[in-house]
Amino acid sequence: xxxxxxxxxxxxxxxxxxxxxxxxxxxxxxxxxxxxxxxxxxxxxxxxxxxxxxxxxxxxxxxxxxxxxxxxxxxxxxxxxxxxxxxxxxxxxxxxxxxxxxxxxxxxxxxxxxxxxxxxxxxxxxxxxxxxxxxxxxxxxxxxxxxxxxxxxxxxxxxxxxxxxxxxxxxxxxxxxxxxxxxxxxxxxxxxxxxxxxxxxxxxxxxxxxxxxxxxxxxxxxxxxxxxxxxxxxxxxxxxxxxxxxxxxxxxxxxxxxxxxxxxxxxxxxxxxxxxxxxxxxxxxxxxxxxxxxxxxxxxxxxxxxxxxxxxxxxxxxxxxxxxxxxxxxxxxxxxxxxxxxxxxxxxxxxxxxxxxxxxxxxxxxxxxxxxxxxxxxxxxxxxxxxxxxxxxxxxxxxxxxxxxxxxxxxxxxxxxxxxxxxxxxxxxxxxxxxxxxxxxxxxxxxxxxxxxxxxxxxxxxxxxxxxxxxxxxxxxxxxxxxxxxxxxxxxxxxxxxxxxxxxxxxxxxxxxxxxxxxxxxxxxxxxxxxxxxxxxxxxxxxxxxxxxxxxxxxxxxxxxxxxxxxxxxxxxxxxxxxxxxxxxxxxxxxxxxxxxxxxxxxxxxxxxxxx
Numbered sequence: 001x002x003x004x005x006x007x008x009x010x011x012x013x014x015x016x017x018x019x020x021x022x023x024x025x026x027x028x029x030x031x032x033x034x035x036x037x038x039x040x041x042x043x044x045x046x047x048x049x050x051x052x053x054x055x056x057x058x059x060x061x062x063x064x065x066x067x068x069x070x071x072x073x074x075x076x077x078x079x080x081x082x083x084x085x086x087x088x089x090x091x092x093x094x095x096x097x098x099x100x101x102x103x104x105x106x107x108x109x110x111x112x113x114x115x116x117x118x119x120x121x122x123x124x125x126x127x128x129x130x131x132x133x134x135x136x137x138x139x140x141x142x143x144x145x146x147x148x149x150x151x152x153x154x155x156x157x158x159x160x161x162x163x164x165x166x167x168x169x170x171x172x173x174x175x176x177x178x179x180x181x182x183x184x185x186x187x188x189x190x191x192x193x194x195x196x197x198x199x200x201x202x203x204x205x206x207x208x209x210x211x212x213x214x215x216x217x218x219x220x221x222x223x224x225x226x227x228x229x230x231x232x233x234x235x236x237x238x239x240x241x242x243x244x245x246x247x248x249x250x251x252x253x254x255x256x257x258x259x260x261x262x263x264x265x266x267x268x269x270x271x272x273x274x275x276x277x278x279x280x281x282x283x284x285x286x287x288x289x290x291x292x293x294x295x296x297x298x299x300x301x302x303x304x305x306x307x308x309x310x311x312x313x314x315x316x317x318x319x320x321x322x323x324x325x326x327x328x329x330x331x332x333x334x335x336x337x338x339x340x341x342x343x344x345x346x347x348x349x350x351x352x353x354x355x356x357x358x359x360x361x362x363x364x365x366x367x368x369x370x371x372x373x374x375x376x377x378x379x380x381x382x383x384x385x386x387x388x389x390x391x392x393x394x395x396x397x398x399x400x401x402x403x404x405x406x407x408x409x410x411x412x413x414x415x416x417x418x419x420x421x422x423x424x425x426x427x428x429x430x431x432x433x434x435x436x437x438x439x440x441x442x443x444x445x446x447x448x449x450x451x452x453x454x455x456x457x458x459x460x461x462x463x464x465x466x467x468x469x470x471x472x473x474x475x476x477x478x479x480x481x482x483x484x485x486x487x488x489x490x491x492x493x494x495x496x497x498x499x500x501x502x503x504x505x506x507x508x509x510x511x512x513x514x515x516x517x518x519x520x521x522x523x524x525x526x527x528x529x530x531x532x533x534x535x536x537x538x539x540x541x542x543x544x545x546x547x548x549x550x551x552x553x554x555x556x557x558x559x560x561x562x563x564x565x566x567x568x569x570x571x572x573x574x575x576x577x578x579x580x581x582x583x584x585x586x587x588x589x590x591x592x593x594x595x596x597x598x599x600x601x602x603x604x605x606x607x608x609x610x611x612x
Contacts, residue, residue, distance in 0.1 A: 002102040003029065003074040004183065005200050006164045006174045009191025009221050013070035014062030020193075020200035021052055021072050023400075025601060029074035031087035034059070035098045036070035037171050043098050047087040069172050071164045071194070073100035090129040092136035093120060096168045099135070101128040102196055103160035103181040111156065131157060135165060146175045150216050151231050154179065160357065164194050176217040182355040182383065185209045187238075190222035197353075198241055198379065199398050206241040210381040239381055255599040257401035257493070261585055262452060265445040267406040268578070270395035271413045272441060279438055281421040287390040288374070293425045297344035298325040300371075302334050302362045306404045306488060307350040307376075307411060312481035313577040314348075314415035321423035321437075321574065331358035335365055347373045348418075352399060352407040354382025363387060376414045378407050392418070401600045403493050405585050408485065409448075412578050416441060419574075440572045444579070447569040451582040458583055461548070461564055462590030468519050471498040473584075474506065474540075475523035476533050482523045482577050486584030493592040493602045503536040516544035521584075524551040524558065525568070525576035537561055550580055 003024030007016045017034045032055045033047030044065055048054035052074065059065050073088035088100040105111070108127035111134055116122075120133045131153065139149035146167050154177055162181035164174055176183060176194060186193040188205035195201045198208070209224060211217055215234070216227040226234045253259035275281055299318060301311035311328040318326050329339075331349075335358060347366040351359045354377035363384055366373050375388035378396050385391050394410035420437045423429040429437075465471070471490055473483035483500035490498040501510050503522070514520070522537040524530050530551070538561055541547050549562030552570045559565050568579040592599045 002196070003200065004071070004100050004102055004162060004164055004194065004196040005073075006071040006176075006194030006219065007191070008069040008172055008174055008219060010068060011191065012062065013067050014059055014065040016062075016193075016204070017070050017072035018052070018056055018059070018062045019203065020195060021055075021074050023199040023202070024074055024195075024197055025052060031075045031084065032073065033075075033087045033089050033100075034062075034065070034070055034072040035089040035091075035100075035166065036065045036067035037166060038067035039171055041067075043091070043095065043166060043168070045089055045091055045098065047084050047089075049084045049087065069166070069174065071098070071100050071166060071174060086124045086126050088126075088128060090124065090126065090132045092133050094136075097132050097136040097139065097165060099128070099132045099163055099165040101131055102162045102183075103179070105131055105157055105161065106159035107157070108159075127159075131161065131163065132165075139167070146170060146173075147216055147218065147227050147231050150175060150177050151227075151229060153177075154214065154216075154229065162196055172221060174219040176211060176219060177215075178211045179214055180357065180360070180383070182353070183211050184381075185211060185217060185219060185224050187222055187224060192219045192222055192224060194219060199400065202241070202398070208239055208241055208381075209236045210239065210386070211236075212386075213383070241380070255401065255589075255593075257403055257405060257589055257599050260399055260401055260406045261582070261589065263397070264406045264409045264452070264582070265449045267394075267396040267410050268413055268448060269445040271410040272417075272445075274393070274395055275414075275417050276438065276442075279435070281417055281424075281438065283418075283421055286374070286392045290425050292372070293422055295344060296324055296346045296422070297342050298327065298346075300334075300341075300345055300347045300366070301326060301328045301350065302331050302347060302359060302366075303328075303350040304331050304356055304358055306408045306485055307352065307356075307359075309481055309485040309488065310350055310408060310411040310415060311348075312484060313412060313478055314419065316478045316481065317416060317574045318419040318422065321419045321429060322426055323428050324422060324426070329362070331356065331362040335362045341366065341369045341371055343370055345371055347371045348376060349373060349384055349388065350376045350411055351382075351384050352378045352394075352396070352404060352411075354379045354384040356384070360384050360387070376411055378410070402602055402605050403489060403585075403588070403599070408581065409578060413441070413444075416575060416578075437572065437574070440575060444571065444575065447571060447579055448582055451568055451579060452586075455586050458566060458586045459590045461566075462587050463594045465496075465519060465587075465591055466594035468496050468591075470513065471496055471519045471521065472510075472513070472540075472545075473498065473500040473521045473523065474503040474533065474536060475500075476503050476529040477526050478573065478577060479503075479523040479526055479529065479533065479580075482525070482580045482584070483521070485577075485581055486521065486523070486587070489585055489588035490591065492605060493588055493599055494595060494597065495603070496591065503533045506536050506539065511539065511543065514540050514543045514545050518545045519548065520545040521548045521550060522562065523580055524549060524555065525580050526573050530555065534558065534561055550583060552576070
């Protein structure tokens with residue numbers, strides 16, 4: 001949520017800020033703004049409600065705002081409605097401090113009351129303006145440096161923040177502070193960059209620093225100095241981001257989502273290759289030893305959104321293969337439930353960005369209770385990756401579309417690999433089964449590609465469903481987990497009401513929702529449950545439902561029941577999610593396109609949910 005960019009160097013800042021913000025549009029926003037300083041002159045602040053296009057028009061694509069140092073922001077409204085007044089950057093009463101902020105300041109009203117008593121006035125409804133004026137207050141009170149002012153403010157702010165701040169007395173510098181919200185800093189050829197996510201600066205540099213929690217930084221031209229909460233200088237290691245700039249571009253596709261659907265075979269292959277050595281699973285880089293695997297008493301899989309659906313599928317696979325009890329938890333519920341935790345358990349936290357606020361808080365809760373944590377994340381150096389005991393990096397590359405596709409698919413691969421290795425180490429499967437599962441995994445990229453190559457049938461079917469009001473996805477076992485992800489894809493980008501149901505629960509109330517023409521999608525990839533789910537679909541059809549069946553090649557008798565059928569290649573049933581989800585991704589995409597919607601930036605949604 002929200003996006004931050006910053007630049008100081010020799011080039012004009014405004015065009016770079018606008019370009020960086022355009023790379024962060026996927027994060028979700030309702031207004032945007034930039035602040036640019038031209039040497040020692042006054043800082044110019046330009047803001048616009050709505051899409052970034054409005055800000056670009058106001059500034060003539062940045063050409064009418066001279067200056068080589070600046071900050072920019074795309075805002076997702078939290079405190080205060082979407083408006084130009086509430087948009088960032090925010091500025092102190094006399095223009096001394098200008099800042100942008102991601103996160104939520106929980107005690108902003110208390111701080112605001114204090115500042116009102118000190119003579120400050122407020123023009124917006126935002127918590128960010130409070131932070132700006134608090135920093136200004138301490139800067140003037142102690143007559144110190146920007147680091148001193150930020151330091152005093154940080155210890156008084158409760159909540160989360162990533163801030164980029166400019167001071168009138170330091171015209172070529174930007175100061176950064178971070179607590180629980182993502183921020184990276186980059187350097188290249190004597191210039192420096194700030195961003196809340198990697199794609200914003202990939203075009204300019206791949207040399208980055210990750211600023212830690214409760215740390216600050218002074219960003220000068222090509223030089224960045226880091227400080228701890230006491231204002232003492234600390235050293236940071238420069239990292240190289242191995243994503244290339246082209247990976248964050250559309251490459252000729254109409255939407256990022258379709259591009260990323262097409263990138264799934266490669267992303268799956270890359271993630272497999274990262275853990276397969278000579279056709280054996282090697283978890284050396286993950287950091288789990290065989291002894292630690294044998295000592296696991298149970299597994300908590302903690303995640304949000306699509307990552308939670310990965311966990312649902314993984315639960316079936318891990319329990320069946322490795323015979324380890326698995327609980328799948330919504331991070332937002334887990335962290336507040338005061339859960340009873342087994343000290344010998346393993347907590348697996350799944351997050352594409354590695355910055356999901358609830359998942360990060362859940363990880364910290366587990367660590368506080370002495371539970372070993374394993375992160376499945378896509379972004380190297382992210383908060384969850386840095387704080388987890390063990391890390392399984394998925395190799396999806398940058399994912400821009402809000403609706404996840406390739407990150408979801410690579411998270412599944414990570415879960416499969418863990419399940420197989422856990423099962424082998426704990427002697428729950430034979431050597432023959434072990435090698436068979438691995439051989440099956442190796443066929444997945446090619447099978448996914450075959451489904452994508454046959455997408456025209458799904459496109460035709462989707463065009464007929466653009467006016468649907470309700471869609472129900474049903475399945476049993478792993479097919480229920482698949483249904484949950486298919487339903488989410490449909491609702492989040494097409495705005496059609498859709499729900500996923502365990503097929504066996506239909507008669508316990510849900511079937512009352514079925515009426516003439518209601519689209520019911522039955523997922524049937526599990527041979528042992530096939531006939532039971534078909535029976536549930538027949539019950540829906542007798543009440544007027546229009547049926548789509550999703551099953552494996554060979555189950556042609558489904559055509560006696562379903563009005564439209566999609567087939568996927570055969571695979572081991574444990575891994576069926578990887579294939580069955582592809583047609584459902586395509587279905588959601590094509591329905592959205594048929595309705596003329598913005599596929600990559602669905603309303604009210606953000607890519608990374610970095611606040612509660």
